[in-house]
Each structure stands twice: as C-alpha cells, then as structure tokens.
C-alpha cells in the first residue's frame with residue numbers, strides 16, 4: 196500500500212485519571228516500534244532518574260515536567276504512528292476532571308475513542324462524563340481497554356462486569372459500535388498481540404481492533420458547505436472566495452446560495468493548492484470563482500440545498516469550561532465557522548446529570564458541566580444541526596474580557612437526550 | 614448519533630489533506646489577527662511553511678512580512694537561500710539580530726564560540742514588541758519534541774511572551790480563535806500534524822528548492838558530544854579533536870555550532886525521503902545539542918518565549 200493512500204484514523208484516549216491511558220499509548224507505541232532509539236533512551240533515562248522503574252511507559256506522552264513530577268497527564272499529547280495498514284493520529288488526553296476542557300480538545304477531532312477503564316473500579320463518574328462528551332462530539336466508535344487485568348489475576352468475571360457496564364452506557368449514548376478488550380497496559384498483554392494469559396478471551400488485541408475500526412462513515416456527508424475565510428483579488432480584477440470545503444462534494448457549475456444574504460450564484464471555477472480542478476471534496480482548501488458579482492466576504496457561507504437555516508437564536512448543547520458559572524443573561528462572543536459575533540444567553544434550559552443522563556433544570560452551569568441553552572446573536576448565523584454537519588453545527592464561546600475560549604457549543608441536541 | 618464526519622474525505626490524498634489544513638490555518642490567522650508575521654529561518658520546515666503561505670494567498674502578495682531571528686552563527690548556505698527566496702517571492706523581510714540585543718545590553722555575549730541559541734528568545738520577543746506583531750507563524754511540528762507534542766495549533770503567549778502549558782486555551786474542532794489583548798500574542802503552527810517524513814515527501818512532490826546543506830556533500834567535520842560538527846568560523850577544533858572529510862548532510866538547520874550533521878550519501882530528494890523513512894534516530898536527537906541540556910530543555914525554552 197502506498198504511503199499516501201493509507202487511511203488515517205484519528206483517535207483520542209478517554210477515561211478517568213490513573214486508569215492507564217498514557218501507559219497504554221506508551222505500550223502501543225513501544226511495542227509497534229514507533230519510537231526512535233533516542234526517544235526510548237530518553238524515556239528510560241527520565242524514568243530511572245525519577246525512580247519510577249526502568250521504563251515508565253506513561254512518559255512517552257507525558258512530556259511536561261509537571262506531568263512527570265505528578266504522574267498525571269495535564270494536557271493532550273499528539274503522537275503520529277503508522278502500521279502496515281493504517282496511519283494514526285493519537286491524542287492522549289488527561290483524565291483528571293480539572294482538565295476536562297483539554298480532553299474535549301483532543302476528542303473534538305477524533306473518529307474513535309480509546310476508552311481505558313481500570314477493571315478494579317469500573318466506570319467512574321469521570322469515565323461517564325468523557326463518554327457523554329465523546330457522544331456529544333459525534334464520536335461513533337469505541338475501543339474499550341479493560342485495563343490492569345494483571346491485578347485481578349485475569350478474572351473473566353471481573354472483566355465481564357465492566358463489559359456489562361460498558362454495553363449499557365454505549366447503548367444509552369447511541370455509539371454505533373464498541374469493542375471491549377481485556378488488557379494489561381503495564382505488561383503488554385492483548386495490546387499489540389493477543390496474549391495466552393487470557394485464553395478465555397476470543398476477540399482482537401487493542402491494535403487489532405484499531406486497525407479495523409471504522410474511520411468514519413462517509414455515506415451521507417450532507418450538502419456542500421463553504422465558509423468563506425478570505426477574498427482573493429485575482430490579477431485582472433476578478434475575485435475568488437477561499438475556504439475549506441465541507442459536507443458533500445462541490446462541482447464546477449453547481450448552484451450555491453450565499454448566506455445569510457440569500458443570493459443564488461453559480462460556481463465557475465475551483466482552484467486548490469495544486470491548481471484548477473473540477474471538484475472539491477470535504478477537507479480541501481479551495482478558492483472558487485462565482486458567476487454573479489456578489490459582495491461575499493469573510494464570515495459568509497456558500498451552501499447547496501438543503502440550505503442551513505439563517506437565525507439569530509440558537510438552541511444548543513453547551514460544554515462549559517469557564518471558571519465562573521454560566522448564567523442566563525451573560526454576554527459572550529460566538530465564533531461560528533469564520534464569523535464571530537456578540538451573543539447573549541437567553542435562557543439555560545437544563546443540565547445533563549452524568550449518572551442518569553437525564554436533563555435537570557438549573558440556574559447555572561458550573562465548570563465542566565454540560566447543559567442546554569438558548570443564545571441570541573447580534574449577527575445572523577447560517578447553521579445546521581450539529582448532527583447534520585459538524586462544521587456549520589459547531590461554535591465556541593469566548594470570554595469578551597480575557598478572550599479565553601470558555602465553551603464548546605453544538606447546535607441542537609444529541610439524539611440520546613430526546 | 615448520526616453526525617456526519619468532520620474531517621477529510623477518504624479520497625483526499627494524505628499530503629493534500631495536510632496542505633489544506635495548513636492553508637486553512639494560515640488564512641484563519643491572517644484574517645483574525647492585525648499584524649501577523651511568518652518566522653522564516655531558511656530551514657526546511659519554514660521553507661515549507663512559506664511555500665504554503667504563498668499558495669494560501671496567491672495570486673495576491675503575502676499579507677504579512679517574514680522575519681528571521683539571526684544569531685550571527687548561521688550557515689552561509691542558509692542565509693543565501695533565505696535572501697534568494699525572499700527576493701523571488703517579493704516578500705518583506707525583517708531581520709532581528711541577536712548581535713543587536715547584545716549591543717543593547719539585553720543579553721550577555723557568550724563569546725565568539727559560545728552558543729547564542731538561548732538568547733534568541735529575547736531577540737524574538739523584543740522584535741515582536743517593537744513591530745507590534747500579534748501573531749507569529751512557526752514551522753514547529755508536534756513530532757519533533759515531547760513539549761511540542763503538547764502544544765495547541767494556536768498557542769497563546771501572555772504579555773511577557775511566555776507559554777503556560779498548564780493553562781492552554783481549549784481548541785475545539787477547527788475553530789481556531791485568535792483574539793488577544795494588547796501586548797499578548799499568538800504563535801500559530803500550521804505544520805503541527807506533519808511528520809518529518811511528510812515534510813520531505815511534500816518537498817519532493819512540490820520540487821521545492823532548499824539550502825544545499827540538506828543534501829549529501831563532502832565536508833570537513835569533527836566529532837564533539839558524539840555529533841559531527843562542521844568545522845568553520847563557529848566551530849574550531851579544540852585540543853585533541855581531529856578533523857576529517859566525510860560525506861554528510863544536515864537533517865535540521867540551526868546554529869552552526871550546535872547543529873550536527875549526519876553521515877549520508879542522500880544527494881537527491883528521493884534518496885532523502887528513503888533515508889528518513891528508515892531512520893532509527895529522531896531528527897533532533899541526531900543533530901541538536903541545544904536539546905540535550907536537560908530532560909525538559911525544549912519546554913523550558915518555550916516557556917521563555919522560544920519558537
């Protein structure tokens with residue numbers, strides 16, 4: 196298989212603090228020989244210096260001084276790996292509740308979540324919170340490593356009780372598929388190769404599961420959407436509109452509507468990094484020329500039918516990361532596609548109880564809570580429901596004073612809340 | 614859930630996907646920030662970055678200047694490439710000199726043979742303040758180092774130019790938000806998800822020009838700290854050191870006195886791609902003395918404001 200056509204799986208590790216996410220990624224990378232000799236030496240040297248054994252596998256991704264001192268992951272580490280069949284971008288996320296915003300950062304671009312659960316504890320509240328966030332973000336597939344099996348003498352009953360819990364919540368949250376694997380990240384059993392220590396287990400290793408996992412289902416990519424980033428002046432006076440394609444494939448000759456203005460127009464040419472082309476697929480940065488003379492600019496959206504709705508009121512699911520609670524009436528800034536505009540919280544319509552998955556009424560959302568809110572925006576936005584389009588259905592909220600990003604927002608509500 | 618996938622279509626070629634992501638980031642930051650600048654050292658990563666920036670805004674001219682932080686200890690081949698490239702593109706070049714920081718008393722002169730590597734941070738931050746830049750594009754990649762592996766694509770710097778790895782902004786989806794208050798700035802890393810191999814495959818595909826020292830050539834070298842250093846004005850043999858001629862090339866380009874050469878016969882892009890694909894030592898491990906000071910050398914320098 197030629198290198199550039201190998202498919203790419205983006206995965207994020209999720210799960211509660213200390214359940215073994217970083218150790219598992221370290222083990223996967225070491226046992227598939229993804230580390231250079233000097234990197235492996237450096238991990239061994241740092242482990243010995245800190246008196247945590249000959250080789251602390253969590254140090255492969257826990258690269259910050261504070262992380263190594265405290266033995267926890269603070270922020271996401273990205274690692275790149277390739278096996279003969281697949282390329283991987285791995286986001287090793289922190290489990291600690293204080294760093295939930297970093298976990299959401301890592302999971303927001305993932306196709307698959309590699310969930311790590313300590314067999315001794317089962318699904319903790321934080322594991323459930325991560326699963327809820329992953330489901331909201333639209334992750335469809337899970338590989339669940341039931342970890343530290345060495346500490347329960349590879350007991351099939353202990354394993355099964357975690358599997359039962361996982362089956363229940365994966366069903367409730369509507370994941371398309373999930374695979375459980377009993378492992379010892381520390382010792383390497385069932386991580387890359389299936390181990391004889393669990394003769395009773397008949398499934399794949401973690402790597403085996405990752406190599407065949409669904410990298411995303413492409414059957415319904417929806418209608419073409421092109422948020423305009425930049426207007427390019429062409430030599431000789433014309434203009435083209437630059438941005439990254441998203442949704443379905445765009446063809447020269449397609450009719451698009453410029454939103455929010457609502458003006459129809461036709462695509463007369465498409466250009467990408469390598470030159471003129473007839474089509475543009477999702478993920479390609481392009482610039483397009485239009486038949487009609489429009490006053491399109493940054494923040495506008497070019498879309499094919501079915502069109503997004505143009506609105507100044509959004510009902511959305513919010514993951515709140517601000518330090519102070521979010522309350523009705525609060526003013527923030529929204530960044531949606533390439534448009535940024537002031538917004539106000541009209542009402543808070545509930546908070547998700549992580550244990551029951553019910554929506555309870557509330558007056559505020561505290562840090563790391565997930566809730567439902569109605570927002571009013573100063574400028575009109577052209578939005579799709581997040582479940583129909585991740586780009587036109589997502590936004591972030593920005594604190595107007597500090598400019599910090601304080602929330603992830605998804606237009607509409609996830610099906611598990613219906 | 615029936616959410617449609619966020620990312621790239623499966624038919625999108627791997628290098629096209631990386632190129633598109635980088636172009637998207639370049640356009641987003643250029644649109645959101647008032648005064649961006651692109652850091653251009655003449656090395657391979659910044660050459661790729663500049664190449665992508667030209668694509669992102671063509672046929673317009675680059676909407677920002679490029680800046681080189683000049684330690685005064687560069688390889689002449691690299692400076693020559695820098696000037697040739699900037700002239701070909703008609704780009705505006707700002708040169709910030711470590712020597713000027715020394716002359717102004719901002720940093721202490723380490724002497725003609727001492728390393729000026731760490732002093733660069735002061736020169737860089739002073740230049741950012743002087744020109745009022747609110748965003749600086751860099752060619753750093755997450756696969757280079759364990760601290761870089763932790764960094765956001767848009768990385769916030771406080772009023773002192775510092776990176777605080779414990780308090781990074783969340784960065785959801787591809788919603789890069791570049792708002793900063795006066796005196797603060799961003800570093801933007803469009804090549805975050807590229808590996809060394811991706812860089813070389815892309816250079817080969819695009820048939821890009823590079824400084825000659827990336828290709829195998831005969832050079833007088835000496836072994837110091839288990840690295841081959843090029844003998845020249847910044848590397849003078851010490852007592853007991855012997856010099857010899859070898860076929861070498863450079864995998865990274867930094868200061869002449871702390872960048873090691875690797876033994877190699879790879880004198881074409883195809884040969885380099887092959888060599889990189891089978892390497893078993895990392896690019897910085899093989900060649901950068903500046904990373905060997907301590908376990909967290911890169912993190913410490915980044916906290917101070919380094920690239």
Ligand SMILES: Nc1nc2c(ncn2[C@@H]2O[C@H](COP(=O)(O)OP(=O)(O)OP(=O)(O)O)[C@@H](O)[C@H]2O)c(=O)[nH]1
Nearest residue numbers: 212213214215216217218267268290343379380381
């Ligand atoms: N016995 C045993 N210990 C394990 C296993 N996997 C991980 N551990 C230990 O569990 C502890 C936590 O491991 P980490 O990999 O740092 O956990 P983590 O999930 O990455 O933690 P955070 O990133 O901070 O959320 C370490 O002391 C590991 O050595 C395992 O399979 N068996």
Ligand SMILES: [Mg+2]
Nearest residue numbers: 216217267268
């Ligand atoms: Mg961890």
